[in-house]
Amino acid sequence: MRNDRIVFVIACVLLVGVVSCRGDRSELPPVHLNPNMDQQKRIDPQEPDPLFKDGRGMRRPVPGTIARGQLRIDDHLYKGMVNGTFATTLPSGIKLDRWLIKRGQERFGIYCVPCHDPLATGNGIVYRRKAGLPKPANLHDPRIASMGIGYYFHVITTGQNAAFKQLNMQPMRNVIPARDRWAIAVYVRMLQRSQALTPTNGGTN
Numbered sequence: 001m002r003n004d005r006i007v008f009v010i011a012c013v014l015l016v017g018v019v020s021c022r023g024d025r026s027e028l029p030p031v032h033l034n035p036n037m038d039q040q041k042r043i044d045p046q047e048p049d050p051l052f053k054d055g056r057g058m059r060r061p062v063p064g065t066i067a068r069g070q071l072r073i074d075d076h077l078y079k080g081m082v083n084g085t086f087a088t089t090l091p092s093g094i095k096l097d098r099w100l101i102k103r104g105q106e107r108f109g110i111y112c113v114p115c116h117d118p119l120a121t122g123n124g125i126v127y128r129r130k131a132g133l134p135k136p137a138n139l140h141d142p143r144i145a146s147m148g149i150g151y152y153f154h155v156i157t158t159g160q161n162a163a164f165k166q167l168n169m170q171p172m173r174n175v176i177p178a179r180d181r182w183a184i185a186v187y188v189r190m191l192q193r194s195q196a197l198t199p200t201n202g203g204t205n
């Protein structure tokens with residue numbers, strides 16, 4: 001008799017455990033039998049923290065901190081400069097091949113054509129439509145075409161007269177990775193060469 005009751009109670013508990021709640025959704029956190037240190041008190045982004053004098057929970061990194069993989073001491077690769085002048089060669093890590101040129105053409109199409117137009121003569125759709133936009137440079141201008149390739153990298157990286165005119169060409173170092181900036185610089189040079197060709201100078205330019 002006694003055993004029957006115990007069996008009955010266990011059966012009920014099992015039944016409830018197996019059948020109930022199945023498929024139900026709950027807003028409550030799941031039962032956590034052994035919490036270890038999974039959930040601890042913490043300061044969430046934008047939360048105040050009285051521990052610090054200024055009361056901010058979000059702290060700046062210690063000055064001079066460099067995140068892993070972000071050390072940029074190679075001036076050739078990251079600034080387009082060699083010994084203080086604009087580089088005339090590609091950095092050692094950038095290989096001039098078909099892929100780089102294709103990539104440059106594609107990225108030029110995305111980032112430069114709207115202002116500079118597909119042939120880089122400075123007559124892009126944004127300039128034609130937007131009154132007040134400064135005239136984008138014609139990249140075949142002899143002054144510009146005579147610059148070392150590092151100069152184009154530099155202009156893409158830091159912008160052109162960006163600080164003086166709001167609508168001017170803005171720095172794109174945070175938008176276009178260094179490798180792609182080199183690809184674009186190469187493509188600019190290709191455009192300059194190809195557009196200067198005539199039936200008689202046959203590639204000597």
Ligand code: HEC
Pocket residue numbers: 108111112113114115116126133134135136137139144151152155156160161167168169170172184185188
């Ligand atoms: C928002 C429009 C805009 C975009 C996008 C833009 N540019 Fe420009 N760019 C300009 C303008 C405007 C100037 C001329 C600024 C001046 O002379 O004050 C200029 C100037 C230049 C110059 C000439 C610098 C000199 O010595 O006079 C180069 C080179 C150049 N751009 C390359 C590029 C490349 C490459 C891209 C794409 C990555 C690009 N630009 C994207 C507007 C743009």
